[in-house]
Amino acid sequence: MSVPKKITPEIVAEHGLSADEYKLVLEIMGREPSMTELGIFSVMWSEHCSYKSSRVHLKKLPTKAPWVIQGPGENAGVIDIGDGQAAVFKMESHNHPSFIEPYQGAATGVGGIMRDVFTMGARPIANLNALRFGEPSDPKTRHLVSGVVAGIGGYGNCMGVPTVGGEVNFHASYNGNILVNAMTVGLADSDKIFYSAAAGIGNPVIYVGAKTGRDGIHGATMASAEFTEDSEEKRPTVQVGDPFTEKLLLEACLELMATDAIVAIQDMGAAGLTSSSVEMSSKGGLGIELDLDKVPVRETHMTAYEIMLSESQERMLMVLKPEAMDEARAIFDKWELDFAEIGVLTDTGHLVLKKDGEVAADMPVAPLVEKAPLYERPWIPTPLQAEIAARDVPAPNDLLAALKTMIGSADLASRRWVWEQYDHLVMGQTAQRPGGDAAVIRLPGISKALAMTSDCTPRYVFADPKRGGAQAVAETWRNLTAVGAKPLAITDNMNFGNPQRPEIMGQFALAIEGMAEACKALDYPVVSGNVSLYNETNGKGILPTPTIGGVGVMADVGRMATVAFKAKGEKVLVLGETRGWLGQSIFLREIQGQEEGAPPPVDLGAERRIGDFVRGLIEAGEVVTCHDVSDGGLLVAVAEMAMAGGIGATLTTPAGAVEAHGFWFGEDQARYVIAVPAKAAEATEAKAAAAGVPVMTLGETGGDALSLDGRAAKLAELRSEHEAFLPRLMGAA
């Protein structure tokens, strides 16, 4: 048992609390806190739980729309998708754990986000993952890629949830700090959503799932050494995931949710029993009393401090109706999971923890939450870079040779090596597999489907955070549109450096501004999200990476569009304006070796007009082949369509266009390439013109090569360049 200890400034600092914050603790408590109480403050006031640096900015994001059932603030966002159904989704980071132990770090990240979604009453139907690694040549990269991908697959595959999409980038700024962002989309009945607000004084508080061990205890260095009797070896702070137990927990929870037993439910995420019990009671405006001796533990002599701060995985906290206890217990028995009544809701407004007959903590809940520090940290805007005109960028001798280099480069190469390690087909509803613009998952029994994607172009955000923030949102919207879905809402994962540096805080503030503008213009609110700060090593931040996860819906999966060319002799058109924007382009970086210039402007009005037009064509069944234009520009987009379909194309640089390399490799936004039967092309062009959508003919499908202005590259050759990068990097690993 813990010896009452004098709390020194060192102990306070080790708990991540500033002197001012500790003063506030003393004020709230009216006395010196116990170690357990200090631990709880430290967790609740951490950046992760309190959003103390980010909250003032996050408030600027639009979160409402008629179809939003639950915006940010719960375990996951919920949107109405019609027919009495709701999509429940969120994205979360596991960056730091994944760098230390890539397999378990990534695996437990996936486990955590799935719990967030099924806590709301939804069955997870798809997972996505957005990954950022250091340079391919960095000696650690290979090990990290291999472990992270295996960990994501290891957890998701075992859960039987298909992993259908994501993104992978490589950049030196992530050498010492990779990003692992995992997203889960779930499906629920819109009138059967479960929330975390506790209610009903006297109702029992139930712990279910796996046992509590000393996993990942915050501040483990000092806390465990001080408080455990056996200090023979330094405790590892990484958590080990057990997807099998989580699968049982999922099935047991969903079975219980089909009954009427649950008053409130909350998963034990990063801050374990602490944040779950505090959040449930604070949302319900109640007190809560827990008997920590009743918590199922995996190890002997666990202290109150350790039990409250443990980050053991695969656990949930629930408030049940007393009369439903037996029924609930039977369900958890069936699934062979722990089920323990560990406490009760009270009218005291206090969190009271008992351990070994003593009171280990007694603290008011409301101020713990409401008085959490909130910082308006100073920030400075990112200096903007000059625009780069295509004519000022040297043209390559051979556009097709440049294309080959680009599609074989780290950021554009095929991700097949990654997604083939993920079961992307389980559940039998995968209508669009990884490799297209967005994944599409049909809903069981009907022809409706959800489309989902994750996107961010960190180099744009770095060069111009506001533009980059808007671009990330717009790109997800475009990717959903390109398969024929109506984009409904987003989740976000804000990965940034140290917020105490004004230039980093500037990136954050401006990226949010850009995102907010795009969300508003596109009627595309934010319903959930996550913030991960302090992503830096040796004072060098990562590229600012606000990863966006978008979800949309389509009425008829039979009309879904895919990127693959489907027939010979079709006309290839580009919709949207091509101005040859080479600043921050892949062309500039991979061919000219420059990471420079202003990123492409995002015209949200054009974005919406053109996207709505394209979606209209797809919904009308007039277009089944569509690909948005993003990294690498037009020629890369067309090459991807040709490789996917196994059908080539003959292209001609339009007369009067900008410089050819600007035209083919520029990264102007709000563009889509479509292929339509030759006889329909004229009508499509006329419609586009009528809708104010710029349209241009690029060429015609056919053959087994991509020909451009008389030169040709065989598809087989392009494909082998495109497919080679990851297998080569990863070797036999």
Add this chain to the structure above:
Amino acid sequence: MKAAIVVFPGSNREVDAKVALKQATGKDPVMVWHRDTSLPKVDLVLVPGGFSYGDYLRCGAIAANSPVLREVKARADAGMAVIGICNGFQIVTEAGLLPGVLLRNANLKFVCRNVGLRVETSGSRFTAGYKKGQVLSVPVAHHDGNYFADPRTLDELEAEDRIAFRYCGPEGRLDSIYNPNGSIRHIAGILNKKRNVLGLMPHPENAIEPMHGSTDGKALFKSMVEAVS
């Protein structure tokens, strides 16, 4: 035809299998929980894919020792049809209903993709709907599908026409580049001596409608139904 699907803690393709059986039979199969000690009277038991008991220890080993499997075994010995898909193949193999074992994939990685499958025999109630030599496109999704048995067993399987499917290229050619897991002699599925038990790694239940990109799995379920009616 009446069919049952055995569900273990950690099974995850039982619903996919249910949909496929329903499509073929017009009826919902009975779902049997692993703790059940008796099986309903059925013509077919399907052991589905997934990660029974987390695939801990060895894939399928813990499930193979469950009470319900003892019952499945007794029925199979009496001639009832049993099909084990993926984890189900591992389970029935561990239970001794089929010879050999499924080792970790040769490159140690999970693999999910469509593979070419060559039908090696149409002489079974499972494969009667295919022509010998026909090439199918069916997905695999597994970490441990690397079939292994000693040469004598393999020769026996071949001599008795008990290899049901082999991994192959689009034209039916056998080559290690088409083999997703390193399985010996490119074996993807095998039959028992009495030909009433089939184990296979690929997922025919994920190739039964145009949206799946292939409907080549349908005939397998149809054959099983026709065999009893």
Add this chain to the structure above:
Amino acid sequence: MKARIHITLKNGVLDPQGRAIASALHALGFSSVGDVRQGKYIEVDLTETDKTKARSAVEQMCGKLLANTVIENYSIDLVD
């Protein structure tokens, strides 16, 4: 009592894990490495205090569940 159980692949059974480890070690420059075989090591705590009974129980555990005797051998050490 505690049983320490080693489970190893029989001779002639392909060992993909062992092979992969060997080639990874070679790639790391460990040129003196020859064959590598990977097996399992399981520790089982037993309340049984009689050594003969304990051994026979662990034998059964191995035969029934812990090892797949088609491809694996096992060996048992008992320690107090």
Add this chain to the structure above:
Amino acid sequence: MKARIHITLKNGVLDPQGRAIASALHALGFSSVGDVRQGKYIEVDLTETDKTKARSAVEQMCGKLLANTVIENYSIDLVD
């Protein structure tokens, strides 16, 4: 020379496999079984004949590749 390497989970690290094995053994009626922990057992053939050099090489192999020292411990036996 041959190195026999045992890789086990550190104290306090969750061992889902061990737990699953324990409950499977209970279900099979082995009631005297308590805790079960699963580790790896790796045999590496070495052409190196000098014991000291061999040990230092195997130490390196463990640290770099064979064990995940964040969550695992290892021990090495050398035999001729």
